[in-house]
Amino acid sequence: MSVLGQSVAVYPPDIRSIDGLIEALRTHPLLGCSTDAWVRGHGFDDSKFAERRKPTAQDLDKVSRDQPVALRRCDGHTMVVNSRALAIAGIDAATPDPAGGRIERDESGEPTGVLVENAAIELVEAHVPPDEEDPADRLAALDEHFLSRGLVGVTDLFATFIDDPLPAYRRAAERGLSPQVVIYPGWDALKSAAGSHIVPDLDEDDRFGRVKIGGVKLFMDGAFSDRNAWNEDPYPDSCHHGGQVAADDDLLEAVAWARHNQVQVAIHAMGDRALNHVIDLFGDEEPWMGEIPSIRLDHASLFTPAMIDRVNAARMSFGVISHTIFFFAEYEAYAANLTQEQFKNAYPIRSFYERIPHSALASDSPATAWADSDNVFISIRAAVERRAYDGSDIGQEQAISVGQAVLLYTSRASEITRLHNLGGIRPGLEASFVVLDKDIFTVPTHTIDSVEVSQTWLAGEKRYEA
Known part of the structure; x- marks a missing residue:
């Protein structure tokens, strides 16, 4: 998760529309800072969107036309970028699909901003400057x-x-x-x-x-x-x-x-x-x-x-x-x-x-x-x-x-x-275990997801307590 760095999370159930996604991306801390600063997001699921489609470059242009915007789908296999990011990467109608990847295009052959699989995503990622933070x-x-x-x-x-x-x-x-x-x-x-x-x-x-x-x-x-x-x-x-x-x-x-x-x-x-x-x-x-x-x-x-x-x-x-x-x-x-x-x-x-x-x-x-x-x-x-x-x-x-x-x-x-x-938990192991706030084996099954960790022990030492 940390490697996503300054990236806005747009997962369901919190985000359920392209409009909501755009509003979330507008909260990015680097938006408006510099035309070289990338606005990034991750986690969208278009199957839950009211619009029943993926966002496109045209949609992400509403976040910014001056800064590059790049957004990863929840599964990590698709990225959507805005027009500025396409231009930086040199992706246009003449750009061929890379081996193992696909550039989605509209009826006229122009890229829509949707890049499928890592080979296509890397066409853009190669132009993202390295993060200066360790x-x-x-x-x-x-x-x-x-x-x-x-x-x-x-x-x-x-x-x-x-x-x-x-x-x-x-x-x-x-x-x-x-x-x-x-x-x-x-x-x-x-x-x-x-x-x-x-x-x-x-x-x-x-x-x-x-x-x-x-x-x-x-x-x-x-x-x-x-x-x-x-x-x-x-x-x-x-x-x-x-x-x-x-x-x-x-x-x-x-x-x-x-x-x-x-x-x-x-x-x-x-x-x-x-x-x-x-x-x-x-x-x-x-x-x-x-x-x-x-x-x-x-x-x-x-x-x-x-x-x-x-x-x-x-x-x-x-x-x-x-x-x-x-x-x-x-x-x-x-x-x-x-x-x-x-x-x-x-x-x-x-x-x-x-x-x-x-x-x-x-x-x-x-x-x-x-x-x-x-x-x-x-x-x-x-x-x-x-x-x-x-x-x-x-x-x-x-x-x-x-x-x-x-x-x-x-x-x-x-x-x-x-x-x-x-x-x-047995002799010879390192005594790393958790203590739960409820008995997971006896609570009603529909409440299992409400169980929380009260304590976490690592190698015999208590390292977390709620």
């Missing part, structure tokens, strides 16, 4: 927030918003950031930093300690909420299947590097075709990480029973990390973008729990369409009740118990991510 200070400032949420271990699954993330996080730890941190830099960013050279190897110090590199991250596809997840079947009322983002050569190269450096590969894969493609590529290969998964299937959204059979039969050791917060917060988008059959196979958390030992739940905060997405009790309630924020059924047959949901967020998560000595 990111370690912003990371350290998150400590109170993390501890108030009871988070004693976190993973950064796309640590490319910060240059040299490992030193930055370690400086933050020296300045007061308490949780253990496992970092997964983006493979594209590592290659870009290396330039024409081979991506450098990690040393032992990089891979161990309270703050460490856990692996590298790649994107197999986009998101369901924007119809960019890669599916076997087309989206409803469409011939569009989504598409592949990372090239096979990049995937193979990243896995070879991770194997050599004894770290994981985390692959964003939401659609069933994306997930099957990863299993096709690596299912028969020898794993390299011992007792923990070598390859993480992150988000793992559309997952049939047959695909679970494939994971269990594979020679490769796969971990499956999924969510309930997406289904909970983005119900309208999933209802519109999945067929009835796909809906039944979306986020099968009970099947994951029962059939895949290396499975866990995660928040994906802040790339989630909910202002309070790193509140684990919202995700636990959604896992137990399998109902969206508006009460809609999101797959009752895949509901799990409170205890099972807690395990997916604690011991199972720590095992997959190498968060050492966390995830339980």
Whole structure:
């Protein structure tokens, strides 16, 4: 969250229209300061907008025509920029779509300001001046927030918003950031930093300690909420299947590097075709990480029973990390973008729990369409009740118990991510735990999201009290 810096949050349920989004962006502290200062925002979900569309450059020009304005969608896969930002980046009707990305255009071929996937987003991001503030200070400032949420271990699954993330996080730890941190830099960013050279190897110090590199991250596809997840079947009322983002050569190269450096590969894969493609590529290969998964299937959204059979039969050791917060917060988008059959196979958390030992739940905060997405009790309630924020059924047959949901967020998560000595209370662990204000196992399930952390203990020391 801290890497978003001076960025205005425009998440639902707070922002539900383009007009409301514009008003929120007008509160940016740098608006009106300098024509070179970027006005940034993050978190919009157009599926909840009264206008039922994405904002465009024309809309963001109402915030400013003199300053560049850049706004990330909640899922992180789309950015919208104003006319000034397009001009700075040199994007016009003649600009071709980059490989793995798309520049949306109007009927005349002019860019609308909507940039889809990281390859297109980077056309603009490359022109944003570096932040002069040390990111370690912003990371350290998150400590109170993390501890108030009871988070004693976190993973950064796309640590490319910060240059040299490992030193930055370690400086933050020296300045007061308490949780253990496992970092997964983006493979594209590592290659870009290396330039024409081979991506450098990690040393032992990089891979161990309270703050460490856990692996590298790649994107197999986009998101369901924007119809960019890669599916076997087309989206409803469409011939569009989504598409592949990372090239096979990049995937193979990243896995070879991770194997050599004894770290994981985390692959964003939401659609069933994306997930099957990863299993096709690596299912028969020898794993390299011992007792923990070598390859993480992150988000793992559309997952049939047959695909679970494939994971269990594979020679490769796969971990499956999924969510309930997406289904909970983005119900309208999933209802519109999945067929009835796909809906039944979306986020099968009970099947994951029962059939895949290396499975866990995660928040994906802040790339989630909910202002309070790193509140684990919202995700636990959604896992137990399998109902969206508006009460809609999101797959009752895949509901799990409170205890099972807690395990997916604690011991199972720590095992997959190498968060050492966390995830339980027993001899040999580091005595990091939380005290809650209510008994999560006995409160009515519809009130689980009202449970709060009273105390957070880290390595036997009380570090937070409400």
